[in-house]
Amino acid sequence: MKVYTKTGDEGKTSLLSKERVFKDSIRVHAYGTVDEANAAMGLGKSLTDKEWVIDIIHPIQQELILLNADLATDSVTGSNNYRITPTHVERLESIIDTLEQQRIPQPYFVTPGGTSASAALDLARTIVRRAERCIVRLRRTETVPTPVALYLNRLSDLLFVLARCVEQEELVAKVTKAVKQVLQSLEQKDGGKDVMLEKAKKMIEAAEKKAIEIGVPMVIAVVDNGGNLVAQERMDNALLASVSIALNKAYTAVALKMGTDQAAAVSQPGQMLYGLNTTDGCRMIVFGGGFPIWENGVLVGGIGVSGGSVDDDMAVAKAGLAAY
Known part of the structure; x- marks a missing residue:
């Protein structure tokens, strides 16, 4: 069968119920708009490599074909055995509920375009809204x-929530990639590991002195500018959990080029990180x-302290930092 049939040359098309209607009828507008939305969803699907997103979009695209078949059937002359049922609606609601558990709430109006895939999904959402308006108009005179x-x-x-989840996941991945690139590109610039080790020992000694002064046993860790451990000390009776926490604090300070207290401020709900x-x-x-440890404007390492309150940890870390 040829793609072109010439049967619509006079401006009419056939519904599935065989009725001939003009191509600008509201029913044709409705299923044509749904077709646009399906294409926009296909664009969003092609712009992501996340299988979980594709697994959500593709079945819905197939259901939209069934939905259009329902719209292309005049209830007066067609069958009442419609293809889209309440079960299909319930499935969409279930997906929305699942996505909402993953989505970070955004107490502001969203501006589409955070990522290519989310922008396509937002476009599909607005087209679906237009299709819905067409159907509201159609229902005034015909049965839908x-x-x-x-x-x-x-x-x-669903498309709104899905776009936000895609945007959120891609942002986290982008930040992670940027941090790893920084770590890979950093070079040791303080004269060698032996020099860094000697300075790390002095920092740990000064930090330990401060910890004894305030009466809190601490774990102190110093890393180089690649986040690699140079030296670490666990004072008697310091918490075992503090061993990894102190090391990771030092690593975070190097990875982000900022104090972990600053990272806390930008990683609260509603903030970019x-x-x-x-x-x-x-x-x-x-x-x-x-x-982070800076020398003449160059990042050379980081120090991390754990074992007391946040204020205690920061005071001990600063004492060690001052001895560099």
Whole structure:
């Protein structure tokens, strides 16, 4: 069968119920708009490499073909055995509920375009909304199955939440990649590891002195500018958990080129780096006690302290930092 049939040359097309209608009829507008939304969803699918996103989009695209078949059937002359049912609507609601558990709430209006895939999904969402408006108009004069209208309403909500989750995941991945690139490109610039080791010992000695002064046993760690451990000390009776926490504080300070207390401020809910502590194998520490070590404007390492309150950890870390 040829792609072109010439049957619509006079401006009419056939519904599935065989009725001939003009191509600008509201029913044709409705299923044509759904077709646009399907294409926009396909664009979003092609712009992501995340299988979980594709696994959500593709089945919905197939269901939209069934939905269009329902829209292309005049209830007066067609069958009442519609293809889209309340079960399809319930499935969309279940997906929305699952995505909402993953999404970071955004207490502001979203501007589309954070990523290519999310922008395409937002475009699909607005087209679905237009299709829904077409159906509202169509229902004033003709019968449209209730599940069809409900399906499109829920789909627009799903596309909004899906776009936000895609955006969120890509942002975290981008930050993680940038941090790793910084770590890989950093070079030792303080005259060699032996020099860094000697300075690390002095820093640990000064930090330990401060810890004894305030009466809190601490774990003190010093890393180089690649986040690699140079020296670490666990004072008697210091918490075992502090061994890894101190090291990771020092690593975080180097990875982000900022104190871990500063990282805490930018990783709160609603901030750009919210969720940072879950990246890089959960090594990122977002509370005080870690500081980068700078020498003549060059990052040469980091110090991390753990064992007391945040204020205690920061005071001991600063004492060690001052001895560099």
